[in-house]
Amino acid sequence: MLLAFLRKNQLDSAAYFLSKAKSDTTNRSAEGKAAILLAEAQFKIQSGAYTEAEHLLLETWELIRKNNVTVNAAAGLMAPDYVFAQLRIKQGRLNEAIDLLKQDIVRLLNNRVEILRDYRLMAELYAKTGNAKQAAETYAIFLAKQDSLLADQEKYRSISFEAEQQMSAKEIAISKLENESRVATLMRNFLIGIAVLLLLLAAGFYQRFRYKKKANTLLETTLANLK
Structure with a gap:
């Protein structure tokens, strides 16, 4: 939320959310502290308090180095050199900003979107310093990396779509098997019911037969006695 307001x-x-973050005692890890310092430095840059921002960034780097905070920290992306570059741009120290962006690219590792951001900004800075050759070369790198990223995203989307299709086909197959199983179960239960009914009918007929036979025997005995 804080970074979103800073971007806007x-x-x-x-300032409100920064104050809340600083007063929050639940997250006192090195990563959490570094994230707050970095956000505060960005706030100071946008507020024009450049000296305070520089002190905060130096403190951030000290905390990161001391605690080996990785770039992909749980508290967020730790890229203080990019923020430092923004400060140097505000101060008109463009060559220093370019050097900071180069350092940031090394630290960012596989964070491709942020690396693209750095290359594009670096190309703009080279152009502003009058270094057209470096600006063109850097922008060419930016375009190549951007094309690579877009191609990979398209490939992953295609793979994701195929995976979804396969999952859908599997779900349909499973549903079909479940339906077939239900039908088989119903048929089995129906046949068992018919068999039980036939047994009951047979038992009924047998009982009636025995009763009738017993009655006939009794009748014959009675008639014989009367003679």
């Missing part, structure tokens, strides 16, 4: 340059809202 809504500093009053950002």
Whole structure:
């Protein structure tokens, strides 16, 4: 939420959430502290408090190095050199900003979207410093990496679609098997019911036969006695 307000340059809202984050005692890990320091540094840059921002960024780096905080931390992406570059841009120190972006690219590892962001900004800075050759080369790298990322995203979307199709086919097959199993169960129960009914009917007929036979025997005995 805090970073979202900073991106929108809504500093009053950002200040409120920054204050809440700093007063929150539930997250006192090195990662959590570094994330808050980094956000506060961004806030100070956008507020024009460049000296305070620099101190906060130095403190962030000290905390990261001391605690070996990785770039992909649980508290968020830890890329202080990108924020440092933003500070140097505000200060008009563009060459230093370019060097910071190069360092940031190394730290970012496989965070491809953020690496693209850095290359694009670096190309713009080279152009502003009058280094057209480096600007063109850097922008070419940006375009190549962007094309690669888009191609991979398209490939993953295709794989995801195929996986969904396969899952759908499997679900249909499973549903069909379940339906067939239900039909088989119903048929078996029906046949068992018919068999039980036939047994009951047979038992009834047998009982009637025995009763009738017994009655006939009794009648014959009675008639014989009368003679």
